[in-house]
Amino acid sequence: MADVRISGADLVVEMNGFDKLWALKSSLTIPLANVRGATLDPGITRESKGIRTAGTHWPGVITAGSFRVDGERVFWDVRDPMKAIVIELRDEHYARLIVEVDDPRATIGLIEKSL
Amino acid sequence: MGRPRAFDEDEVVRDAAALFAGRAYDSVSVDDLVNHLGVHRNSLYKVFGSKRGLYLAALRHGLAGEGPGLDLLLLAMAERAPVDAEVAALVQAVLHDLDQALGSAGATATLLGDRLRARAAS
Numbered sequence: 001m002a003d004v005r006i007s008g009a010d011l012v013v014e015m016n017g018f019d020k021l022w023a024l025k026s027s028l029t030i031p032l033a034n035v036r037g038a039t040l041d042p043g044i045t046r047e048s049k050g051i052r053t054a055g056t057h058w059p060g061v062i063t064a065g066s067f068r069v070d071g072e073r074v075f076w077d078v079r080d081p082m083k084a085i086v087i088e089l090r091d092e093h094y095a096r097l098i099v100e101v102d103d104p105r106a107t108i109g110l111i112e113k114s115l
Numbered sequence: 116m117g118r119p120r121a122f123d124e125d126e127v128v129r130d131a132a133a134l135f136a137g138r139a140y141d142s143v144s145v146d147d148l149v150n151h152l153g154v155h156r157n158s159l160y161k162v163f164g165s166k167r168g169l170y171l172a173a174l175r176h177g178l179a180g181e182g183p184g185l186d187l188l189l190l191a192m193a194e195r196a197p198v199d200a201e202v203a204a205l206v207q208a209v210l211h212d213l214d215q216a217l218g219s220a221g222a223t224a225t226l227l228g229d230r231l232r233a234r235a236a237s
Contacts, residue, residue, distance in 0.1 A: 039167070040166075043145055072157070097162070
């Protein structure tokens with residue numbers, strides 16, 4: 001699970017509790033100018049994750065950390081697919097972030113309103 | 116399954132407009148889009164950024180003329196314009212154009228009302 005908030009001109013994604021360990025990352029800060037959008041997408045958890053380059057992957061339990069798929073780097077932190085959102089980025093280390101949030105609808109609204 | 120990366124963007128946007136004209140925005144999942152449009156999920160994100168990005172492209176296309184324009188407009192007015200400023204602006208511009216083309220706001224209201232009644236009766 002991750003907390004997503006807006007801080008000034010940045011989007012801040014902060015991993016909760018032990019997810020910091022599984023994902024090997026405690027937080028990500030992305031300039032809002034590099035955020036293209038956010039989408040609720042439970043189905044993405046059934047897609048191939050590609051190759052894990054750092055982090056933890058227990059299929060069906062937790063996907064957390066850095067993965068490489070179709071030549072792109074993707075960051076994951078998801079246990080519950082129903083709360084998975086996809087945050088698409090431009091000109092960043094990661095092409096997209098796929099994270100679980102407590103209230104997907106509210107988080108997507110927050111991101112879309114700030115773009 | 117999905118089309119390769121080099122898909123026809125216009126075709127995808129046209130098909131998406133038809134999908135969004137038929138049912139509520141929230142009830143169209145990314146799974147639905149991937150299955151109906153035949154696009155790889157990663158390509159969809161890469162090209163359109165988000166479901167909303169694709170929806171806005173579909174709305175611009177659908178309201179520009181041919182296609183499922185009126186139904187798309189009605190749904191956008193009812194459910195997305197109140198919560199999305201960019202959709203609201205698009206809808207206002209189209210309503211303004213319709214008023215001009217039909218001669219009055221009343222004529223636009225009649226057109227939209229008639230379409231709503233026809234949908235409800237079908």
